[in-house]
Amino acid sequence: MKGKNILQVNQIYNQDCLIGLKDIPDKTIDLVIIDPPYDICTKGGCKGKTRIAKHMKNLEDELIKNDLVNAFNYSVLDELVRVMKRINIYIWCNGRQIPIYIKYFIEKLDCKLEILIWNKTNPMPLYSCKYMSDKEYCLYFRKNGYCQPKNYEDAKTVYYSTINIKDKKLYGHPTIKPVELIRKIIRNSSKENDLVLDCFLGSGTTAVASVLENRNYIGYEINKKYYEIAKKRISDTLKERDDVDE
Numbered sequence: 001m002k003g004k005n006i007l008q009v010n011q012i013y014n015q016d017c018l019i020g021l022k023d024i025p026d027k028t029i030d031l032v033i034i035d036p037p038y039d040i041c042t043k044g045g046c047k048g049k050t051r052i053a054k055h056m057k058n059l060e061d062e063l064i065k066n067d068l069v070n071a072f073n074y075s076v077l078d079e080l081v082r083v084m085k086r087i088n089i090y091i092w093c094n095g096r097q098i099p100i101y102i103k104y105f106i107e108k109l110d111c112k113l114e115i116l117i118w119n120k121t122n123p124m125p126l127y128s129c130k131y132m133s134d135k136e137y138c139l140y141f142r143k144n145g146y147c148q149p150k151n152y153e154d155a156k157t158v159y160y161s162t163i164n165i166k167d168k169k170l171y172g173h174p175t176i177k178p179v180e181l182i183r184k185i186i187r188n189s190s191k192e193n194d195l196v197l198d199c200f201l202g203s204g205t206t207a208v209a210s211v212l213e214n215r216n217y218i219g220y221e222i223n224k225k226y227y228e229i230a231k232k233r234i235s236d237t238l239k240e241r242d243d244v245d246e
Contacts, residue, residue, distance in 0.1 A: 009195060012207060012219035012234070014227040017199035020220045021079040029083045029218075030146070030194035033185060033206045035092040035177060036072040076199065077104055083197070087111055088145030090185055092138050092177065105141040114140040114147075114157065118181060122162045136177075140189070149188045159184070176202065182209040190215055204230025208237045 007023045081087060087109065091101055105111040116138040123134040140147075149155035159181045182205050190196060192214045198206035201219035203226055210217035211234065221227040 007218070009216045009218060012201055012204070012217075012221060012227065012230055014222070014224055015220050016222050017220040018073060018076060018079065021076070021083060021199060024083040024197075024218070026082055027085045028195065029080075029197045030085055030088065031186065031190040031196045031215075032080050032084060032089040033182065033196065033198050034080075034090070034200050035175065035198075035202060036076075036200045038094045038175075039072070039096045074100065074104070080197075080199070081109070086145055087141060087143040088189055089142070090116075090138055090140050090189070092136060094137065098137065098139065101139050101141070105139075109141075109143060111141040111143045112145075116140060116185075117158045118177070119158055119160045120163050121160055138185075140185075142189075146189050146191070154184050154188055177205055179205050179209050179212075182206055183213055186210060186213045186215055201230055202226050204233040207234050211237050211241060 013020050080089060087105070089105075093101060102113065106113055118136045118138065120134050120136075123132050126132065159178070161178050161181070186196060186206075186209050190213075193216060195216045195218065196206060196210045197218050199220040201207060201221040204219065204221075207217045207219045207230065219230065221230055
């Protein structure tokens with residue numbers, strides 16, 4: 001793969017994706033999966049010393065500390081559209097961001113939309129002045145994109161599982177997604193040996209899922225701590241896969 005610099009497939013980069021994406025040639029990527037920072041509103045709602053207020057403040061502090069909130073530059077979308085062979089992209093987001101993505105991909109680019117939901121079966125029981133935080137949205141936009149679920153379970157748009165407490169402890173990322181769910185998305189919207197891009201890689205879930213589904217990957221993660229965690233996690237996954245194959 002050639003760009004301004006030589007870009008290696010099956011590599012991750014500790015780099016701002018707006019810089020790194022410039023090195024990817026046009027129409028190179030088969031599938032994009034991203035989990036950008038959420039737009040968190042801190043106005044209104046519960047205040048003071050209630051249980052929910054303390055929990056939300058702790059979560060907000062953790063997200064801010066790790067640059068995981070309100071830091072998404074939407075100009076990244078232009079670069080992602082440029083590098084995709086055809087628009088075929090999954091975007092994790094919260095409710096406040098849905099109108100922005102719909103305006104960009106549907107009103108501007110005339111894409112199709114599907115909404116996937118991760119339904120958390122063991123959410124924190126905090127609901128005294130809000131609905132329970134028991135779901136996360138994943139928007140799937142495509143324009144001639146590939147969507148071919150191979151079985152009944154993979155075709156479902158609601159994924160039920162517990163919160164990733166184990167993975168959060170292992171990899172230290174507060175918004176980590178279930179690897180089995182990401183594997184399902186990859187199976188549904190790419191073929192073996194296709195190239196999957198995640199430019200907000202976090203602890204490496206998309207790259208790990210790509211390895212497990214026999215896809216190639218490229219990842220960018222600007223946070224050095226998470227980049228190092230992702231590197232080790234990918235290395236461990238490759239070793240485990242090779243041990244099984246022997």
